[in-house]
Amino acid sequence: MPQNSDATSFSPMDTGHQGLWEGSGIRFTGYGHYFGSEEIHNESVENATTNAVEDRVIGGVGVRTRYRATDEETPVLMATRASRQALERAGVDASDIDLVVVSHWTDRNYVDEVGALTAAALGIKGPMAFEIAGSCAGYIQAVHTAAALLTSPAGYRRALVATTERVTRRVRPGSKGAMLVSDGAGACVMEATPGGASGLIDSVFHTDGSLAHMSVAGGEQGWVRSHPDLNDVALAHVRDAVEDLLARNKLTVDDIDWLIPHSGTEPLAKGIQHHLGADPGRVLTNLSFRGNVSSASIPTTVSELLERGVVAPGDLVLSPSIGGGVWCWGGLLYRI
Structure with a gap:
């Protein structure tokens, strides 16, 4: 797609007084979602094998239904299905996309x-397309990266962000962890119109490799193993990301219409609500009926809530997330 000659028209942002992307004209114009075709209803948690660390990190699970992809439902297939839905809802063709993350x-x-x-x-053949691996915080990382490129001199004006995970392959079968996770994909279309109204207001994303031991996926099967202090460390970083976004945009949590976090686990979801002092009625996740879909959790939640009319265009949303056992974390402040 031809690059726009006014690509350098964005002015520098003062992140101490306003959102990083305020004035960039970046909007979310369409969302999509897809889940693995096998729906599984959780039985009593007592039937699952577990250990002390898993009990502390996962708690009572709190997931009623979860979804598993077949071998044919590859990450590419799921991302493609969610992306097609997002493109359709945005009213654009795949040929209109300049960038895929x-x-x-x-x-x-x-x-x-x-x-x-x-x-x-x-x-989509020709435009830059690439993969990132920020684990559960991958959606924050992808949107943050896409926004940086949409406001660069490269001239990109329309980006497709997709998240796609088969998390069920990263947990031990029959374990309490297996009752927590799902396979699925979420997607959104981001469009930039310099000088136009911004949907994406601000974002933060941080990494600290010294925290990688908090959750690792290794061994022959690549199953995830968590540190017992994972939730405590995760909550501290989620709180920092939220406080950072609120402070530099001169907002309080009461100014936010909806808090849509990546909740990850039931203890983490409850901890986020408690630590941030948010009204429980304004904290929205799909954990209980979709499970932990890793980086796809936030976009699938937004997509489904829009579809059901729970959230509406113009609503102010804050979405924090942690990923990879807290070696990366961040958040988004945006209007639907």
Whole structure:
């Protein structure tokens, strides 16, 4: 797609007094979602094998239904399905996309890049498409990255962000952890009109590799193992991200219409609500009926809530997340 000659028309942002993307004209114009085709209803948690660390991190699970993808439902297929829905709702064709950013970590390959393969499956050939691996915070990382490129001199004006995870392959079968996670994909279309009204107001994203031991996926099967203090460390970082976004935009949590976090686990979801002092009626997640879909949790939640009319265009939303056992974390402040 031809690059726009006014690509350098964005003015520098004063992040001490306003959102990083305020005035950039970046809007979310369409969302989509897709879940693995096998729906599983959780039985009593007592039937699952567990250990002391899992009990502390996961708690009572709090997931009623979860979804598992078949072997044919690959990360690329799921990302493609969610992306097509997002494109349709945005009213744009795949040929209108200048940039594709795909968040994915659960089926890592040495070659065959999920970002490029997703773009090709959509018929997008030529524009830059790439994959990131921020684990559960991958959606924040993808939107943050796409926004930076949409406001760069490269001239990109329309980006597709997709998240796609088969988390069920990263947990021990029959465990309490297996009752927590799901497979699925979420997507959104981001459009930038310099000088126009902004949907994306601000974002933060941080990393600290010294915290990588809080959650690791290793061994022959690549199953996730968590540190017992995971939730405590995660809550501290979520709080920091939220306080950072609120302070530099001169807002309080009461000014936010909806808090849509990546909740991850039941103890983490309850902790976020308690630590931030948010009205429980304004904290929205899909954890109880969709499970932990890792980086797809936030966009699938927004997509489904829009579809059901729970949230509406213009609503002010704050979405924090932690990922990879807290080695990365961040948040988004935006209007639907």
